[in-house]
Amino acid sequence: MVFHDLNGNGTYQAGEPPLAGAVIWLQQADGTPLLDMTTGADGLYGFRDIDAGAYRLEETDPPGFTSAPGSNLVNIAVSAGQTTAHDFADLLLATSTPTATPTPTSxxxxxxxxxxxxxxxxxxRISSGYNDLSAIVVRLGYANSNQLLGGLRFQDVAVPFHVKIMDAGLEINRTYHQASGAVNLTVRGAALDDAPDFQTLAPLAMPTTTASSAWSFAAITPLGWTSSPNLAAVVQEVVDRPNWQPNAALAFLLRSDTGNTGYLDAVSYEGNPASAARLxxxxxxxxxxDIDCSCQVAINDVEAVAAHWGLDSGNPAWNRLYDLVSNGVIDAADVAAAASAWGQVGCY
Ligand SMILES: [Ca+2]
Ligand SMILES: [Ca+2]
Ligand SMILES: [Ca+2]
Structure with a gap:
């Protein structure tokens, strides 16, 4: 019989319910399958007219049940003219809680x-290079026969190295939008560890991130504060730079798409500090x-550390990310540290 082992002691007691849906295989002693049957509501199974000899019985638990380790496979001896009985004791599976997807952070x-x-x-101005640093607006789009490259720089960006950017957005306060058309911008970050101001390095001279995001403005539409789409990929690329430090400056470059025929104005710091751009x-x-910042330490993270084994800080491929036991070289201690963290879940 197959029964629900209510008290978990492995043997049948009166009152323990029989279980339907268990599959029992009769096998030769070497595991070769011979016969099978599935239990009904009475939990009973049986195989008749078996030659005397050594056999095995193997149970597949009914849905929702499990068994003590090793108890699903038993060796039995059948003697001529005798009935051999074996009860399979099954345990209710713990109600499964939904598998928690690693939550980045609450x-x-x-x-x-x-x-x-x-x-x-x-x-x-992109073609002439004129840098309009002290205007009371930041003009974006197309004006004065030039496509424009806007620059917005934020100081003391208190975001640590090796974080997962969930969301990032620029906000500008628009005071004017020329009626002639939409303004479509491509936003990139300055690919710099600590961007200097735009007098020291004009927007056109700044290297840019590979990541970009489109920011489009319909003509006119309500003026005032306007938020960009999510710029997480752009910010991620900057804070993933090997020498990014918290409280460095982060600059954004807002390039007019070549099809633009009009412009909009956002309030600059000179126009009104309270209405200057925000991030x-x-x-x-x-x-x-958690090298890839997936909020879970997995095999790929351990492999990533191992793949950099032997590098020291003088190597161009060096990244302090892998130097878990910080001594300027990726060595066995770093791989061991990654391996011992394997399985940890979560971010902060
Ligand atoms: Ca300015
Ligand atoms: Ca990971
Ligand atoms: Ca190390």
Whole structure:
């Protein structure tokens, strides 16, 4: 018989319910299958007219049940003219709770920043190079026969290295939008560890991130504060730079798409500091060994550390990310540290 082992002692007691749906295989002693049957509501199974000899019985648990380790496979001896009985004791599977998807973090860290200097916002004409640093607006789009490259720089961006950027957005306060058309921008970050102001390095001279995001404005539409689409990929690329340090400056470059025929104006720091551009970033902090910042330390993280074994800080492929036991070289201690963190889940 197959029964629900209510008290978990492995043997049948009166009152323990029989189980339907268990599949019992009769096998030769070497495991070769001979016969099978599935239990009904009475939980009973049986095989008749078996030659004397050594056999095995194997149970497949009915749905929702499990068995003590090793108890699903038993050796039995059948003697001529005798009946051999074996009961399979099954246990109710613990009600499965939904598998928790690793949650990056329940309360993301949030940083909010604003342009705090007139040298930190500007509009540069792409063909002439004229850099309009001290205007009372940041003009974006097409004007004066030039497509424009806007620059917005934020100081003291208190976002640590090796974090997962969940969301990032620019906000500008539009005061004017020329009626002639939509303004479509491509937003990139300055690919710099600590971007200087736009007098020191004009927007056109700044290297840019590979990641970009489109930001489009319909003509006119309500003016005032306007938020960009999610720029997480752009910000991620900058804070993943091997030498990014928290409280460095982060600059954005807003390039007019070539099809633009009009422009919009956003308030600059010179126009009104309270209405200067803003940046908000929400992020999760990853465990040191969670190399790819997936909020879970998995085999790929251990492999990533191992793949850099032997590198020291003088090597161009060096990244402090892999130097878990910080001594300037990726060695066995770093791989061991990653391996011992394997399985840890979560970000902060
Ligand atoms: Ca300015
Ligand atoms: Ca990971
Ligand atoms: Ca090390």
């Amino acid at each position: 309360t993301p860290n949030l940083g909010q920043f604003q342009v705090i200097s007139g040298l930190d916002d500007t509009s540069q 908000r970033i929400s992020y999760a902090v990853c465990r040191a060994a």
